[in-house]
Amino acid sequence: MRPARILVVDNDLPTRRLLTAALTADGQSVVVAARSAEEALQALREPPPFDLLLTEVFMPAVSGIELVRRVRAADSRLPVLMLTSVQSDETVARAAEREAWTRQFSEGRVPEALPVVDVAAGTHAVFR
Numbered sequence: 383m384r385p386a387r388i389l390v391v392d393n394d395l396p397t398r399r400l401l402t403a404a405l406t407a408d409g410q411s412v413v414v415a416a417r418s419a420e421e422a423l424q425a426l427r428e429p430p431p432f433d434l435l436l437t438e439v440f441m442p443a444v445s446g447i448e449l450v451r452r453v454r455a456a457d458s459r460l461p462v463l464m465l466t467s468v469q470s471d472e473t474v475a476r477a478a479e480r481e482a483w484t485r486q487f488s489e490g491r492v493p494e495a496l497p498v499v500d501v502a503a504g505t506h507a508v509f510r
Contacts, residue, residue: 387430390415391422391437391449392465401436419444423452432460439466 385438388411392398398415405411414432416422419441426432435453446464453460 385410385412386433387412387414388434388436389413389422389425389432390416390421391435391441391446393417393438393441396448397438407434417440419446419449419452422449426456435460435462437462437464439464 388405390401390405390413392401392415398417402413402415403474405413405474414425416425419437420443422435422437426435435450437449439446441449446466450462453462466509
């Protein structure tokens, strides 16, 4: 099976680095990191396609929620996992409206969501 291709979007450089290192440690994932929704949208337009979009919810300029709305308009099949250190019922509801998973994590730690990332990206990679 080919490595899953994951797009990580977070305006915080240490978080992007931490996620990238965690996701590539086993050699099963190829990660492209973007610091903004605008960079992510550009990366999504370039081949090869991604197997998973992993984005922070709260970012300046364009939020993760808005990024997912734009992504869904172009590709309704791409799995999306939204990460946040502040998860509320409203955040979960807004993500669910866009068919995205949400996971809360503590600042500076690899999120407990990584098993979900493996399942989502791996499943999409197999069936693409």
